[in-house]
Amino acid sequence: MRLIVFTDLDGTLLDHQTYDARPARPMLDRLAGLGVPVILASSKTAAEIAVWQPALGLTRWPAIVENGAALAEGTFDDGAYRRIRTALAEIGAPFRGFGDMDTADVAALTGLTPEDAARARIRAHSEPGLWQGTEAALPAFLDALRSRGITARRGGRFLTLSFGGTKAGRMAELATRLKADSTIALGDAPNDAEMLAAADWAVIVRNDHGPGVAALPDEARVIRTVASGPAGWREGMAAVLDRLGIGETDG
Secondary structure (H helix, E strand, O other), X not given: OOEEEXXXXXXXXXXXXXXXXXXXXXXXXXXXHHXXXXXXXXXXXXXXXXXXXXXXXXXXXXXXXXXXXXXXXXXXXXXXXXXXXXXXXXXXXXXXXXXXXXXXXXXXXXXXXXXXXXXXXXXXXXXEEEEOOOHHHHHHHHHHXXXXXXXXXXXXXXXXXXXXXXXXXXXXXXXXHOOOOEEEEEEOOHHHHHHHHHOOEEEEEEOOOOOOOOOOOOHHHEEEEEXXXXXXXXXXXXXXXXXXXXXXXXX
């Protein structure tokens, strides 16, 4: 069986506050021993992913970046990002994106180091930010974005704007390219829901810092973890492998 794992980073494989992945390391090592690709699917930029892939030992595989807006394929073109920023200026709504912040602002909001926050501001396809208007005014803002071809997705911290592309769509693309027989997706936030719903097996990692993930169409193939962050990631992956009959000594 050709099994492929697709995983969110923040709040899932990485701790929400510390960005520590150490509790997941034994499972990452186990998957590596089984020859199972682990593909990062994140709202992070290609510049950020380029740091995390080697840190996690995942450089052999492509990555889904900017919330599914693109794959990290070694090229950089920020035309889509500049068009989003132009549209925001035209709309003039109280949305504060990364383009309105400096590195210190992004670091303070995310808990990233200044170096990592600077990488998070190197954007090509999407704009995360904070809606600072009233809830009553939000639908009009979203309508104005849609009229310009821009979609908005809610993540663990931010509302992220892009011209389309989803984690689920990129997962399907890579599953076909890598000839997957079965897919596992792991996530913790609403922006992971489509990817989780599209996978053969879904692990919803406990999230005590956000709204979490609502019920999926087929909860029989869904595992919701007791632990959060990377400990929950390891817990959920172990449960899926057990259901698939893959023991500790396999591989």
